[in-house]
Amino acid sequence: MDEKTKAQIQQEAADLVAKLQPRSGKFRTISPEMDPLRLGSGWTIEDLDKPQVIIESTFGDSHPGSAGLFELVEEVRAGVAEAGGHGARYFCTDICDGEAQGHDGINYSLPSRDMIANMIEIHAKATPFDAGVFVASCDKGLPANLMDMGRINIPSIVVTGGVMDAGPDLLTLEQLGAISARYERGEISREELEFAKHNACPSCGACSFMGTASTMQVTAEALG
Structure with missing residues (x-):
């Protein structure tokens, strides 16, 4: 084997390693501030080298569909860790049409979907991640998360919160x-x-009738 062939093989191997390197790792090289900022957020030095997974959810005390999602977020985070990655929790809660009925609040309902989608896109684009898990339940937050799975374009899954009793x-x-x-x-x-x-x-969960929230959950699961 001549030297030129060896050099080509070595270059191909280096290119392959670069491709296999997590996307987040590449940005750590060009952004030296990233590691100390993550360490300041409670990450360990070992976490820095792991595949980084954004765990985005609509958890909040805004309504039953989102109030119970934190437990799912923690289960997702544990699963990511078990698989060798590190999960970063991000939150952008949604509103409830039921609580917005009968006053000016209902005018904020549909626009909230796009605002949530914009915020999640900001979360995922401002900091590089290798994959994402999106946890939501209801008819504005769940579509917003689905929209962002397309916008962000990283390997992702959606976890629905289920319905109340x-x-x-x-x-x-x-x-x-x-x-x-x-x-x-x-x-x-x-x-x-x-x-x-x-x-x-x-109980917590989306409204227990076949409204838009439950329909969105069924649609998301049917889409896979």
């Missing part, structure tokens, strides 16, 4: 409007109205 006799939030109208007409007592209010959302 139904109340007694399959009571759901969807029935509250009709129940409230019955109370206004004097057909049921105040106590019956209060019972419905207190039991329509017995």
Whole structure:
């Protein structure tokens, strides 16, 4: 084997190693501030060399669909660590159409989807990541996360938060409007109205009827 052939093989091997290097590692080379900033965020020196995974979620106390997502985020983070990577948790919570009903808040509903999508894109583009896991439940946050999976274009999966339990006799939030109208007409007592209010959302999760939130979850899972 002549020297030229050896040099070609060595170059090809070097090119292959460069391709296999995590995307995040390449940016660490050109951005010396990245390592100390991550160490200051609680990362270990060993974490710096691992594949970096952004774990983006709509967790927050804004409504039941997002209030329970932190447990899923932690499970995802543990799974990433078990697989040899390091998960970085990012949060951009969403709003609830139910809480926005009847006042000016509903005007913020649809625009919030694009704002969330923009913020998640900022999270993922401002800091380089090798892969992403997107955790969301409802009909603005979940579409926003799906939009960003396309925008960011890194290996990604989506984890849906599931739906809440139904109340007694399959009571759901969807029935509250009709129940409230019955109370206004004097057909049921105040106590019956209060019972419905207190039991329509017995757990975290998206609303337990086939509304847009549950439909988005089913669609996301069907898309794979």
